[in-house]
């Protein structure tokens with residue numbers, strides 16, 4: 001194991017906390033919703049770790065199992081697999097009280113296909129949290145998109161690590177001032193040594209990264225921009241097979257280099273909306289107490305967008321819908337196109353104003369409240385459906 005990761009489990013670091021909160025806050029509504037489908041559900045933690053940190057904090061396996069436990073009843077058919085190459089024994093001990101959990105000792109790349117084979121009628125969730133990038137084959141992830149009743153992937157992608165190898169393979173020098181991006185990268189696998197363009201193509205899902213690194217070499221973009229463009233391309237490639245792909249940079253303090261990206265892929269709009277809400281919330285919590293300038297909205301990418309511009313973007317987006325469409329579909333499409341640049345309530349607020357000014361038509365089901373008054377809700381749930389279209 002690499003020297004950098006030997007103490008990984010001695011205590012949970014702040015950036016791991018943000019990552020775990022993202023997982024926990026997503027899995028809660030995910031399992032609640034997915035168990036209502038009454039299909040078998042397969043949860044796979046592909047790089048599971050020990051289950052628990054030495055300081056007592058829960059690792060991703062316990063986080064998931066506690067939620068599954070809470071949401072399970074006698075009719076729920078759920079199986080959780082935990083793949084771990086180094087700490088399988090610790091993990092088994094930490095998970096022994098959960099009957100639906102199975103620990104598999106070995107490598108994700110050797111085990112995953114067998115776990116997933118014959119599961120076409122299942123809902124599948126993959127949590128992929130490696131130290132490095134070598135095992136991440138985008139073609140494989142893309143091939144899963146249509147194989148199951150539903151599939152969701154939450155991936156920790158070390159974009160800086162990728163670019164570092166990309167520069168090395170193409171023999172491009174990284175400017176010494178860009179080293180700050182790496183010195184802070186705790187979760188990396190020093191034993192990884194990627195030497196071939198073809199390996200990087202497999203990880204990236206294409207060779208688009210070459211052009212990005214060459215632009216950096218030629219001074220046309222900064223290293224920071226190279227990472228942003230690379231992540232966008234990476235997500236766009238996943239978007240060719242997954243309908244919704246969102247990403248969130250994980251940093252622990254504002255204006256510090258990001259640690260890595262959490263990327264979420266799903267074909268379902270409800271999943272995308274829940275994740276966007278979750279990512280926005282996490283970012284709000286990460287932000288320091290320094291209030292952002294009141295007229296501007298700062299998003300997780302640390303881009304500033306004025307409230308006026310944001311509202312105009314939302315309005316323009318709604319204008320495209322000339323047939324009735326659910327609010328979740330409209331919001332999911334918005335986040336997919338522009339990123340998590342605002343909260344779901346920002347979109348709803350614009351919707352409310354547009355409804356008041358009769359710019360959009362809204363259908364609600366139920367149309368009336370229990371007291372017989374016209375419904376005015378602005379949200380979607382199992383019991384409430386809200387559809388809207390632009391009023392031509």
Ligand SMILES: C[S@@+](CC[C@H](N)C(=O)[O-])C[C@H]1O[C@@H](n2cnc3c(N)ncnc32)[C@H](O)[C@@H]1O
Pocket residue numbers: 020046047048049050051052058059060061083084085086087106107108109129130131135187
């Ligand atoms: C970043 S840690 C995972 C942390 C875990 N998600 C948690 O919250 O506790 C990565 C884990 O993957 C394991 N690992 C490394 N290479 C692996 C591989 N090829 N397949 C499966 N596990 C691997 C490491 O031993 C380590 O425990």
